[in-house]
Amino acid sequence: MIFRSPFPDVAIPDVGLPEYLFGDLSQRDGTGRAEHPALVDGSSGRSLSYGELAAMIDKVAGALAARGVRKGDVVGIFSPNTPFYAVAFHGVLRAGAVATTVNSLYTADELASQLRDSGATVLITISAFLDRAEAATKADGVRVSEIIVLDAAPGHASLSDLLAEGAAPPDVVIDPATDLAVLPYSSGTTGRAKGVMLTHRNLVANIAQICELIEVGSETRVLAVLPFFHIYGMQVTMNAALHVGATVVTMPKFDLPEFLRVIAEHRTDRVYIAPPVAVALAKHPIVDSYDLSPMKVLFSGAAPLDEELAAAVKARLGCTIRQGYGMTEMSPVSHMIPDVREDIAIGTVGLIIPNMECKLIDPATGDEVGTGVPGELLCKGPNVMVGYLNNKEATDSTVDADGYLHTGDVAVIDENGVVSIVDRVKELIKYKGYQVPPAELEALLLTNPLIADAAVIGVIDEEGEEVPKAFVVRQQGADLDEAAVRAFVAERVAPYKKVRVVEFLEAIPKSASGKILRKDLRAREKA
Numbered sequence: 001m002i003f004r005s006p007f008p009d010v011a012i013p014d015v016g017l018p019e020y021l022f023g024d025l026s027q028r029d030g031t032g033r034a035e036h037p038a039l040v041d042g043s044s045g046r047s048l049s050y051g052e053l054a055a056m057i058d059k060v061a062g063a064l065a066a067r068g069v070r071k072g073d074v075v076g077i078f079s080p081n082t083p084f085y086a087v088a089f090h091g092v093l094r095a096g097a098v099a100t101t102v103n104s105l106y107t108a109d110e111l112a113s114q115l116r117d118s119g120a121t122v123l124i125t126i127s128a129f130l131d132r133a134e135a136a137t138k139a140d141g142v143r144v145s146e147i148i149v150l151d152a153a154p155g156h157a158s159l160s161d162l163l164a165e166g167a168a169p170p171d172v173v174i175d176p177a178t179d180l181a182v183l184p185y186s187s188g189t190t191g192r193a194k195g196v197m198l199t200h201r202n203l204v205a206n207i208a209q210i211c212e213l214i215e216v217g218s219e220t221r222v223l224a225v226l227p228f229f230h231i232y233g234m235q236v237t238m239n240a241a242l243h244v245g246a247t248v249v250t251m252p253k254f255d256l257p258e259f260l261r262v263i264a265e266h267r268t269d270r271v272y273i274a275p276p277v278a279v280a281l282a283k284h285p286i287v288d289s290y291d292l293s294p295m296k297v298l299f300s301g302a303a304p305l306d307e308e309l310a311a312a313v314k315a316r317l318g319c320t321i322r323q324g325y326g327m328t329e330m331s332p333v334s335h336m337i338p339d340v341r342e343d344i345a346i347g348t349v350g351l352i353i354p355n356m357e358c359k360l361i362d363p364a365t366g367d368e369v370g371t372g373v374p375g376e377l378l379c380k381g382p383n384v385m386v387g388y389l390n391n392k393e394a395t396d397s398t399v400d401a402d403g404y405l406h407t408g409d410v411a412v413i414d415e416n417g418v419v420s421i422v423d424r425v426k427e428l429i430k431y432k433g434y435q436v437p438p439a440e441l442e443a444l445l446l447t448n449p450l451i452a453d454a455a456v457i458g459v460i461d462e463e464g465e466e467v468p469k470a471f472v473v474r475q476q477g478a479d480l481d482e483a484a485v486r487a488f489v490a491e492r493v494a495p496y497k498k499v500r501v502v503e504f505l506e507a508i509p510k511s512a513s514g515k516i517l518r519k520d521l522r523a524r525e526k527a
């Protein structure tokens with residue numbers, strides 16, 4: 001049974017992303033859009049107007065072209081959220097190049113692995129991240145020939161330098177349907193992080209699809225605390241907001257008092273979060289010290305939002321709460337509760353967005369199931385990725401011959417078309433909305449000479465948070481305790497990937513073909 005979006009299809013303009021976001025600026029000169037603030041730095045209050053932003057994007061594109069960056073080349077961006085992130089990001093796309101956005105918390109090794117895999121030739125970063133950037137670019141197989149430091153650092157071109165060059169943007173012709181725009185990394189349903197190939201059309205489509213369901217316009221002030229390197233921050237907080245001419249207020253990282261101050265002082269009426277922020281908003285006493293009345297809509301995604309928790313936030317703050325569901329591979333949104341739909345429960349992910357259709361299949365048999373029965377969610381639409389970079393096998397096992405993306409999430413659709421995410425059949429662990437690929441931690445654990453075998457799954461801790469747990473088999477006679485295993489991992493990965501619980505086993509349960517039987521480990525955990 002195919003479940004279609006209840007909404008009519010929306011038109012998807014046949015243009016590249018920069019054109020879609022900024023193409024009409026010159027025609028709108030005089031209407032005030034060029035002077036309207038596009039981005040505001042939440043800490044300093046410094047702002048960039050749409051006119052300034054567009055001019056900077058063109059100059060960055062010109063400067064990149066002058067450095068030999070050509071259409072289809074990959075440029076890494078390794079930076080926290082600031083207004084200049086948007087300048088760098090759209091400068092790369094305006095040059096016809098592809099942005100591979102890197103998690104700010106990555107270690108030098110993790111950064112090197114993304115740069116190597118993506119084939120990036122230029123890296124754009126900030127001075128505070130330069131140590132990691134330089135170490136990564138020295139690693140074997142990394143092709144980066146220049147590091148640009150947005151603020152400034154001796155020996156590197158800065159954003160001011162690029163702008164001062166005053167080069168005109170190159171003449172590139174974008175084919176939105178086939179030319180890649182971004183290459184974010186996601187582990188998908190299995191294995192290590194892979195480059196997710198998203199075209200200009202994928203990104204433009206998803207913005208057009210979601211803008212039908214949210215009430216945003218030039219007077220909207222969006223808080224961008226979710227990182228731009230992750231698809232949710234990139235597309236929903238940054239790009240969709242810039243498309244409608246809204247103002248995006250940036251924060252480089254989450255810090256509760258600063259978050260509350262920025263909402264109050266910058267009067268942001270639309271705030272995008274992942275569920276852990278809702279916990280703080282429901283419970284922390286400091287929340288009462290700020291005037292949060294400007295916040296009209298609080299939108300949660302990237303992990304399950306608990307219905308009671310959402311109700312507690314609503315009761316305390318009086319704002320509208322909405323939830324969406326998405327995946328990097330879908331640019332990212334496939335489901336959301338529209339702003340105007342008071343009737344849809346906040347603990348659900350709402351309705352299928354326009355231009356999409358879904359199926360649910362029984363994970364054991366692959367048979368399609370109907371309403372009211374849980375099944376793996378399959379989604380099809382113009383926002384579904386073209387595939388994983390250099391990984392046909394992973395692409396083929398994720399997007400089937402009919403174009404349906406197998407999400408690895410288990411959902412139920414009710415008779416009104418409202419979707420709830422109820423379970424996950426993929427390996428992926430989500431810690432506070434961040435992806436933790438078990439395969440990566442397992443490979444790392446196996447590099448420890450005291451460890452004979454290992455498996456990692458997600459378990460729920462006492463605060464209701466999903467956390468990575470490692471099952472470890474010691475080498476014979478090895479002296480290894482839980483603290484040592486935790487420390488071994490913590491020294492080598494970004495903090496959100498840390499193993500938080502360890503259990504020692506005699507053997508890891510495996511199938512005849514040697515695959516880890518995660519469902520046995522999960523069952524053991526439940527017991």
Ligand code: 4UV
Binds near residue numbers: 231300
């Ligand atoms: O690939 P990824 O890291 O992507 C995301 C994207 C989340 C977004 C984006 C835009 C929105 O508007 C929005 O509401 C959410 O997280 O991880 C994808 C996996 O995260 C889990 C699920 O397992 C996906 O396959 N996930 C994402 N959103 C939800 C969720 C949710 N609302 N409830 C439960 N799980």
